[in-house]
Amino acid sequence: MEYSFKFSKILTIKEKEKEKALGEYNEAVKRFEKVAEKLYYFLKQKEDYEEMHKQKLRLGLPIQDIRYFQLFITNLERTISHYQQLVIQAREQMFLKQAKLAEVNIEVKKYEKMKENHEKAVREAIQAAENRWMDEVSIQQFVHRRNWVR
Template identity: 80%
Template sequence: MEHVFKFEKILTIREKEKERALGEYNEAVKRFEEAAEKLYHFLKQKEDYEEMYKQKLKNGLPIQDIRHFRQFVMNLERTISHYQQLVIETREQMFLKQTKVAEANIEVKKYEKMKDKHIAAVLQAIQTMENHWMDEISIQQFVNRRN
Protein backbone atom coordinates (compact mmCIF):
# COMPACT_ATOMS: atom_id res chain seq x y z
CA MET A 1 0.00 0.00 0.00
CA GLU A 2 1.70 3.16 -1.22
CA HIS A 3 0.91 6.50 0.33
CA VAL A 4 1.96 9.65 -1.48
CA PHE A 5 2.78 12.83 0.37
CA LYS A 6 0.37 15.35 -1.11
CA PHE A 7 2.90 18.21 -0.99
CA GLU A 8 5.78 16.27 -2.58
CA LYS A 9 5.89 18.51 -5.66
CA ILE A 10 5.89 21.65 -3.53
CA LEU A 11 8.69 20.18 -1.41
CA THR A 12 10.70 19.45 -4.55
CA ILE A 13 10.14 23.00 -5.82
CA ARG A 14 11.18 24.45 -2.45
CA GLU A 15 14.31 22.30 -2.43
CA LYS A 16 15.22 23.57 -5.91
CA GLU A 17 14.62 27.15 -4.76
CA LYS A 18 16.86 26.51 -1.78
CA GLU A 19 19.61 25.10 -4.01
CA ARG A 20 19.28 28.07 -6.36
CA ALA A 21 19.44 30.51 -3.44
CA LEU A 22 22.47 28.69 -2.07
CA GLY A 23 24.18 28.94 -5.46
CA GLU A 24 23.41 32.66 -5.64
CA TYR A 25 24.74 33.10 -2.11
CA ASN A 26 27.96 31.28 -2.97
CA GLU A 27 28.35 33.49 -6.04
CA ALA A 28 27.77 36.60 -3.91
CA VAL A 29 30.39 35.42 -1.43
CA LYS A 30 32.81 34.87 -4.29
CA ARG A 31 32.20 38.39 -5.66
CA PHE A 32 32.63 39.86 -2.17
CA GLU A 33 35.89 38.00 -1.62
CA GLU A 34 37.22 39.11 -5.01
CA ALA A 35 36.35 42.76 -4.33
CA ALA A 36 37.84 42.58 -0.83
CA GLU A 37 41.04 41.00 -2.15
CA LYS A 38 41.41 43.73 -4.79
CA LEU A 39 40.78 46.41 -2.17
CA TYR A 40 43.43 44.84 0.05
CA HIS A 41 45.84 44.68 -2.89
CA PHE A 42 45.41 48.39 -3.68
CA LEU A 43 45.67 49.41 -0.01
CA LYS A 44 48.84 47.37 0.31
CA GLN A 45 50.19 48.88 -2.91
CA LYS A 46 49.50 52.40 -1.60
CA GLU A 47 51.17 51.60 1.71
CA ASP A 48 54.23 50.14 0.00
CA TYR A 49 54.46 53.02 -2.43
CA GLU A 50 54.20 55.61 0.35
CA GLU A 51 56.93 53.85 2.28
CA MET A 52 59.14 53.84 -0.81
CA TYR A 53 58.35 57.52 -1.34
CA LYS A 54 59.39 58.39 2.23
CA GLN A 55 62.70 56.60 1.70
CA LYS A 56 63.34 58.43 -1.57
CA LEU A 57 62.30 61.73 -0.02
CA LYS A 58 64.98 61.35 2.66
CA ASN A 59 67.61 60.97 -0.06
CA GLY A 60 66.25 63.85 -2.12
CA LEU A 61 63.72 63.71 -4.91
CA PRO A 62 63.16 65.89 -7.96
CA ILE A 63 59.95 67.93 -8.17
CA GLN A 64 58.83 65.95 -11.22
CA ASP A 65 58.96 62.69 -9.22
CA ILE A 66 56.96 64.30 -6.41
CA ARG A 67 54.29 65.35 -8.92
CA HIS A 68 54.20 61.82 -10.38
CA PHE A 69 53.86 60.38 -6.90
CA ARG A 70 50.99 62.75 -6.03
CA GLN A 71 49.22 61.90 -9.30
CA PHE A 72 49.74 58.19 -8.77
CA VAL A 73 48.48 58.37 -5.17
CA MET A 74 45.40 60.36 -6.23
CA ASN A 75 44.57 57.74 -8.88
CA LEU A 76 45.20 54.97 -6.39
CA GLU A 77 42.92 56.67 -3.84
CA ARG A 78 40.14 56.89 -6.44
CA THR A 79 40.60 53.21 -7.19
CA ILE A 80 40.59 52.40 -3.46
CA SER A 81 37.43 54.47 -2.98
CA HIS A 82 35.78 52.60 -5.85
CA TYR A 83 36.69 49.22 -4.38
CA GLN A 84 35.58 50.28 -0.90
CA GLN A 85 32.17 51.09 -2.33
CA LEU A 86 32.19 47.82 -4.27
CA VAL A 87 33.03 45.87 -1.10
CA ILE A 88 30.14 47.55 0.72
CA GLU A 89 27.73 46.73 -2.10
CA THR A 90 28.89 43.14 -2.48
CA ARG A 91 28.69 42.64 1.29
CA GLU A 92 25.09 43.89 1.27
CA GLN A 93 24.27 41.56 -1.62
CA MET A 94 25.93 38.68 0.20
CA PHE A 95 23.85 39.34 3.34
CA LEU A 96 20.69 39.63 1.24
CA LYS A 97 21.42 36.28 -0.43
CA GLN A 98 22.20 34.76 2.96
CA THR A 99 18.77 35.87 4.19
CA LYS A 100 17.13 34.29 1.14
CA VAL A 101 18.98 31.02 1.81
CA ALA A 102 17.78 31.06 5.41
CA GLU A 103 14.18 31.70 4.33
CA ALA A 104 14.32 28.96 1.71
CA ASN A 105 15.79 26.58 4.26
CA ILE A 106 12.94 27.34 6.67
CA GLU A 107 10.38 26.62 3.93
CA VAL A 108 12.02 23.30 3.09
CA LYS A 109 12.14 22.35 6.77
CA LYS A 110 8.41 23.11 7.12
CA TYR A 111 7.52 20.76 4.28
CA GLU A 112 9.96 18.11 5.46
CA LYS A 113 8.37 18.24 8.91
CA MET A 114 4.91 17.93 7.34
CA LYS A 115 6.16 14.95 5.34
CA ASP A 116 7.62 13.31 8.45
CA LYS A 117 4.32 13.80 10.29
CA HIS A 118 2.45 12.37 7.29
CA ILE A 119 4.71 9.31 7.20
CA ALA A 120 4.32 8.83 10.96
CA ALA A 121 0.52 9.06 10.63
CA VAL A 122 0.48 6.56 7.76
CA LEU A 123 2.69 4.14 9.70
CA GLN A 124 0.47 4.52 12.74
CA ALA A 125 -2.64 3.82 10.60
CA ILE A 126 -0.96 0.74 9.11
CA GLN A 127 0.01 -0.47 12.58
CA THR A 128 -3.53 0.07 13.82
CA MET A 129 -4.93 -1.79 10.82
CA GLU A 130 -2.48 -4.68 11.31
CA ASN A 131 -3.40 -4.88 15.00
CA HIS A 132 -7.07 -4.96 14.07
CA TRP A 133 -6.43 -7.78 11.55
CA MET A 134 -4.40 -9.70 14.09
CA ASP A 135 -7.29 -9.36 16.57
CA GLU A 136 -9.71 -10.62 13.90
CA ILE A 137 -7.46 -13.57 13.09
CA SER A 138 -7.10 -14.41 16.80
CA ILE A 139 -10.86 -14.28 17.28
CA GLN A 140 -11.39 -16.51 14.21
CA GLN A 141 -8.83 -19.03 15.49
CA PHE A 142 -10.39 -19.01 18.94
CA VAL A 143 -13.87 -19.56 17.48
CA ASN A 144 -12.58 -22.33 15.20
CA ARG A 145 -10.91 -24.14 18.13
CA ARG A 146 -14.12 -24.18 20.11
CA ASN A 147 -15.97 -25.85 17.26
Protein backbone atom coordinates (compact mmCIF):
# COMPACT_ATOMS: atom_id res chain seq x y z
CA MET A 1 0.00 0.00 0.00
CA GLU A 2 1.47 3.32 -1.09
CA TYR A 3 1.15 6.24 1.31
CA SER A 4 -0.39 9.42 -0.11
CA PHE A 5 -0.95 12.68 1.77
CA LYS A 6 -3.96 14.43 0.27
CA PHE A 7 -2.49 17.92 0.75
CA SER A 8 1.00 17.15 -0.55
CA LYS A 9 0.67 19.51 -3.53
CA ILE A 10 -0.49 22.33 -1.27
CA LEU A 11 2.41 21.62 1.10
CA THR A 12 4.83 21.77 -1.84
CA ILE A 13 3.37 25.11 -2.95
CA LYS A 14 3.57 26.49 0.58
CA GLU A 15 7.20 25.36 0.90
CA LYS A 16 8.02 27.17 -2.36
CA GLU A 17 6.26 30.28 -1.03
CA LYS A 18 8.35 29.97 2.13
CA GLU A 19 11.58 29.75 0.11
CA LYS A 20 10.53 32.77 -1.95
CA ALA A 21 9.61 34.75 1.19
CA LEU A 22 12.95 33.81 2.76
CA GLY A 23 14.79 35.04 -0.33
CA GLU A 24 12.84 38.30 -0.32
CA TYR A 25 13.55 38.77 3.38
CA ASN A 26 17.28 38.16 2.86
CA GLU A 27 17.25 40.69 0.00
CA ALA A 28 15.51 43.25 2.23
CA VAL A 29 18.10 42.67 4.97
CA LYS A 30 20.92 43.19 2.48
CA ARG A 31 19.33 46.40 1.18
CA PHE A 32 18.88 47.67 4.74
CA GLU A 33 22.48 46.88 5.65
CA LYS A 34 23.78 48.53 2.50
CA VAL A 35 21.82 51.75 3.05
CA ALA A 36 22.64 51.79 6.77
CA GLU A 37 26.35 51.43 6.00
CA LYS A 38 26.17 54.40 3.62
CA LEU A 39 24.37 56.45 6.26
CA TYR A 40 27.04 55.53 8.78
CA TYR A 41 29.74 56.51 6.31
CA PHE A 42 28.21 59.98 5.77
CA LEU A 43 27.64 60.52 9.50
CA LYS A 44 31.23 59.54 10.21
CA GLN A 45 32.43 61.82 7.41
CA LYS A 46 30.47 64.74 8.87
CA GLU A 47 31.88 64.07 12.34
CA ASP A 48 35.44 63.89 10.99
CA TYR A 49 35.08 67.11 8.98
CA GLU A 50 33.55 68.97 11.93
CA GLU A 51 36.45 67.89 14.15
CA MET A 52 38.95 68.90 11.50
CA HIS A 53 37.19 72.24 11.07
CA LYS A 54 37.31 72.92 14.83
CA GLN A 55 41.05 72.31 14.82
CA LYS A 56 41.54 74.63 11.86
CA LEU A 57 39.41 77.32 13.54
CA ARG A 58 41.70 77.24 16.59
CA LEU A 59 44.68 77.87 14.38
CA GLY A 60 42.94 80.53 12.30
CA LEU A 61 41.02 80.10 9.07
CA PRO A 62 40.09 82.47 6.21
CA ILE A 63 36.41 83.43 5.88
CA GLN A 64 36.23 81.79 2.44
CA ASP A 65 37.23 78.42 3.90
CA ILE A 66 34.54 78.79 6.56
CA ARG A 67 31.94 79.44 3.84
CA TYR A 68 33.10 76.41 1.84
CA PHE A 69 32.91 74.30 4.95
CA GLN A 70 29.38 75.50 5.72
CA LEU A 71 28.28 74.76 2.16
CA PHE A 72 29.90 71.34 2.31
CA ILE A 73 28.26 70.52 5.67
CA THR A 74 24.86 71.71 4.40
CA ASN A 75 25.12 69.40 1.39
CA LEU A 76 26.34 66.59 3.58
CA GLU A 77 23.37 67.09 5.94
CA ARG A 78 21.00 66.87 2.97
CA THR A 79 22.66 63.63 1.93
CA ILE A 80 22.43 62.31 5.50
CA SER A 81 18.76 63.26 5.69
CA HIS A 82 18.12 61.46 2.39
CA TYR A 83 19.88 58.33 3.62
CA GLN A 84 18.01 58.46 6.92
CA GLN A 85 14.77 58.28 4.95
CA LEU A 86 16.15 55.42 2.89
CA VAL A 87 17.13 53.56 6.07
CA ILE A 88 13.62 54.04 7.49
CA GLN A 89 12.06 52.72 4.26
CA ALA A 90 14.47 49.78 4.06
CA ARG A 91 13.79 48.89 7.71
CA GLU A 92 10.03 48.98 7.09
CA GLN A 93 10.41 46.75 4.04
CA MET A 94 12.60 44.38 6.02
CA PHE A 95 9.99 44.14 8.80
CA LEU A 96 7.21 43.58 6.25
CA LYS A 97 9.18 40.78 4.60
CA GLN A 98 9.92 39.30 8.02
CA ALA A 99 6.21 39.31 8.90
CA LYS A 100 5.36 37.69 5.54
CA LEU A 101 8.02 35.04 6.13
CA ALA A 102 6.64 34.30 9.60
CA GLU A 103 3.11 34.02 8.20
CA VAL A 104 4.14 31.62 5.43
CA ASN A 105 6.28 29.65 7.87
CA ILE A 106 3.25 29.16 10.14
CA GLU A 107 1.21 27.89 7.19
CA VAL A 108 3.94 25.41 6.25
CA LYS A 109 4.13 24.20 9.85
CA LYS A 110 0.34 23.65 9.87
CA TYR A 111 0.50 21.48 6.76
CA GLU A 112 3.55 19.61 8.07
CA LYS A 113 1.66 18.90 11.31
CA MET A 114 -1.34 17.71 9.31
CA LYS A 115 0.98 15.42 7.33
CA GLU A 116 2.53 14.04 10.53
CA ASN A 117 -0.92 13.40 12.00
CA HIS A 118 -2.05 11.73 8.78
CA GLU A 119 1.07 9.53 8.67
CA LYS A 120 0.48 8.56 12.30
CA ALA A 121 -3.16 7.69 11.58
CA VAL A 122 -2.12 5.60 8.57
CA ARG A 123 0.51 3.74 10.62
CA GLU A 124 -2.02 3.09 13.38
CA ALA A 125 -4.59 1.84 10.85
CA ILE A 126 -2.01 -0.49 9.27
CA GLN A 127 -0.96 -1.75 12.71
CA ALA A 128 -4.60 -2.35 13.67
CA ALA A 129 -5.21 -4.26 10.42
CA GLU A 130 -2.08 -6.36 11.01
CA ASN A 131 -3.20 -7.08 14.57
CA ARG A 132 -6.66 -8.18 13.37
CA TRP A 133 -5.06 -10.37 10.74
CA MET A 134 -2.71 -11.93 13.33
CA ASP A 135 -5.68 -12.52 15.66
CA GLU A 136 -7.57 -14.20 12.85
CA VAL A 137 -4.59 -16.41 12.01
CA SER A 138 -4.15 -17.30 15.70
CA ILE A 139 -7.82 -18.21 16.07
CA GLN A 140 -7.71 -20.36 12.93
CA GLN A 141 -4.57 -22.12 14.18
CA PHE A 142 -6.17 -22.67 17.59
CA VAL A 143 -9.34 -24.09 16.03
CA HIS A 144 -7.32 -26.26 13.64
CA ARG A 145 -5.16 -27.67 16.49
CA ARG A 146 -8.18 -28.29 18.63
CA ASN A 147 -9.85 -30.24 15.83
CA TRP A 148 -6.67 -32.14 15.07
CA VAL A 149 -6.05 -33.10 18.72
CA ARG A 150 -9.51 -34.71 19.03
